[in-house]
Amino acid sequence: MDDCSQVAGIISDIQRFAVHDGPGIRTTVFLKGCPMRCLWCHNPEARSNESQLAFYANKCIDCGLCAAACPNGAILSGDRRVDRERCCVCGACADACPSGALELIGRVATAAQVLDVVMRDLPYYKISDGGVTMSGGEPLYQHSFSIFLLRAFMERGLHTAVDTCGLAPWERLAEIAGLTNLFLYDIKAADPEKHARFCGTDNAIVLQNARRLAETGAKIIFRVPLIPGYNDSAEDIRLVGEFILSLPGDQRLEFVPYHRIGKGKYEALGLDYPLPHIGAPQNLDECKRALLSAGVKLVTG
């Protein structure tokens, strides 16, 4: 067990009672660091693999302790609060902040610390056929930490799921596949040009990895974010469906409709929200019908 307290990674959060990241009641571990930059990312705090400073204006009580604690004079007044140029992300202000308005996101956690939290809900996993999900960010980004954790979960008899964008060297994915009961594999767009435009990189590796993963017989749920005006045209949906149908094995897909929950996090991190105001998709049923009639199997329930 010594190893568990030696091996560490950087995580943004551990969420208990997660019920949308695989079967049953789960705990989801969010690892920091992601190679993609999707415009609609709702976990912007997990993209960088370094710590980030967040400021939540609605929690601030204007006590001034942050300014006194900051070694770089990077505390401003007003809603932005942090001079991002001068801030060295040392976390002194967050330590001093009593109300949680300033928060250092991304903490080094040992495998033992992660396991401590994850194992608390063991009875729920057993009763509900749930388990643990690695998400992020991109779990493959900190692949050696992820592999260590997944092995530890498996040794403890937990069902493991990995939520991935698929952008990683195949060898990493292959290694993880042996320790993963279920992949939640994102396909942001089947069209390479759109993928490059919206996600900062084309999808050649993503699609190739998906195919190779499917060939191993791994259990996969493909997840398609549905972003109105970006990847939800009839042609977009048709191409995604075609890709899924071209894969070996019995593949299933589910849509993840766009929501603006991430917007507040952008503000807190001092980042601009990259999307103009768009609402939730209105064409979810239509997209489902189109895929179903093309013969694609959808995840139900």
Add this chain to the structure above:
Amino acid sequence: MSSSILQDFAIFDGAEFFREMGQFYSAYPADVSDVEEEWRRRVRSGPGLSSFRCKALLYEVAAERCDVHLFRQSPFYYEIVTGRPRNSHGMDGLGALVLGLHTDEIEHVRSSIDCFEQERLFSSWEQLIDWDHHSVGYDNVLACGLGGLRETASERLERSSGETEQEFLASVVTALDSLMSLSSRFADRAEEMLDTEDDPAVRARLLRIAETARRVPAEPARTFYEALSGILFMREACASLDGIGVCILGHLDRMLEPYYRSDINAGRLTEAEAKSLLQAFLAATDARFDLSTGPETATTVNIGGQDRSGRPVYNEVTRIICEVFLEMRLVNPKVNARICAAHPDEYYNLLARAALSGCNVLAIFNDETIIRAHAERGKAVEDCRLYVSGGCQELMLQNTEVNFRGCIYLNLLKVLELTIHPERSTEADREHFILDDTGPACGSFEAFYESFLNNLKSVLNGVSSMGADAGSHAWRINPCPMTSATVSGCIENGRDMMQGGAKYNSSSISLNGFGTLVDSLYSIKELVYDRRAFSMDELKRILDENYRGHEGVRRRILREIPKYGQDQDDVNAFARRLAADIARLASGQDNGRGGKFEASLFSYGLFHKWGEVSPATPDGRLAGEPLSRGMGPSGYGTINGVTAVINSACSIPMDKYPGGGVLDISLPIGMNKRFDIAAALIRRFIEGGGSILQMNVMDNETLKKARANPLEYPWLVVRVYGFSARYVSLPADVQDEILSRTQSGGQI
């Protein structure tokens, strides 16, 4: 009887049923002054009659003179017109007349506790005597019939000695005669109505009543219909004539299953007919009460659980009852579902479905924990297995136990306040309790904790002794020979149920603010003693100032001191220790009726009421904010989600709490199809040793919309405290309080 008549008889027309009842009850309360006058005349005729004689006279007058009303749309006979108002489950009308003869005694008790209520130490609705939360011994009635009980009572009367015993037993005989006479009068009424009734369905019902009401409940029930008729008749008669709240319709599926099976096997009944009968039976509560005013009906049914021999109960009747609730979306009676690890997954899934339906009338009771808790108090396990619960979750053993379970409520945070601020004790406090004033000067947390426990012990002993004193007079103030006749022990012992005549007689003081107390004590341990962040004097000053100018300190306390509910080992261990100590101190005192006090952790609405007037607490709670509810955590305790909350609650030794402990959790409405998830939460709660679980399904957005557009959300039912009501019919401040429960993260 031909099958076509049977079918006619069992037709249930919900719309007509509610229309007819609504119309009838809208004229309530009925004028019964002539009956009352006649009773007063007879009471005056004998000088200085005992309460037993006065009650017996009331039964006689009621049996002679009260109107008995039959509803054309109901196959049952139970409405005795006694002046009991529409929104009353007992304790009003003619039944309360004997109680009304003792207003001086009641006022005396009332005035002696007023000062404690003012300082928020403890509270009592019913003069320290629980006139509410009672049940009929249904199994005894169904098995022996009232005639059988009468025979036992008159034999016992012949062997009786002493005036009180004789008067009690004589009044039992009168009560049983009056009940049988009332039942026969329903048969007469049915025959009268048949003279002019043309509707074939109504005629079929009246014919059935005419032939049944002379026999049941005078004789043992033989069929499913007779059993239901007997239960409803007895519940309504005792609630109307004994001046007590008879809230409990009984452990229905266990009682009914043998009748159901034999009727089905004999071809006397179909599943559809059974369902129609259960619809009329269960809908009677919603139809009586005016739901538009958000009343508490206090009425419950129990399902599931075990039979006397410990076999799990889950059968066709269980399924039909749940079906009726889900289809009719009844608000009452509340369904108190008993479950244990041995029950099949199907039952767990059924309860999960009911919990997620948004009906919000379901509470889940852990059989193993509750039965063990009662058995450990020296009650026979066969009796413990037949426990029921109501008006909210007050536990009692059906047929054998009479409790004062829901009338005295103690504010744990006030005891902590007196430990931190001994100077705030009043003269009355010092007169009734021996308070330990060493708290502020204690040099270690262990010493401080000891000081708190000393105070809690003294207050609990003082309050239970006041409760015992009042309880010892209960039988003189309002004896209940009618209900007593049905409860095992009363006839045998020759004593009323209010006099400790039942086989078991228990009491509870409900302890409020457990979660806030755990967090407050833990804050003191961490801040004052372990970290030495400030002295006790500084803490007192900060609390006195309601954290004004110390908002930073408050936020740190909220965020950095672990809370009960967050599933943190040290706090769980502390909560476990505290709960064990509290259970020990809240148990074992004599209750003045031949029984003992037992521990319980539920709060009704007092967590809200007391919170409003309580000063700041060391856990970061501001003055005026609610205390934690039942045995649940405070708001900050819920931030790790529902699995953490259930784990924390399961660290408490609830088998030391025969009065139960209620954990409320809220699930987002968005989960309304995830039966697997809800079933898993229930199973974990049961296997983890929890006591009572209430799951509410609601989300913040829906409640806000309902708040703004009440006309569009008449269907939205929420769990208020121990009762459910339509959200839009609740008072504004209660609506707000419920809304606030969904605001910390939206999940819980």
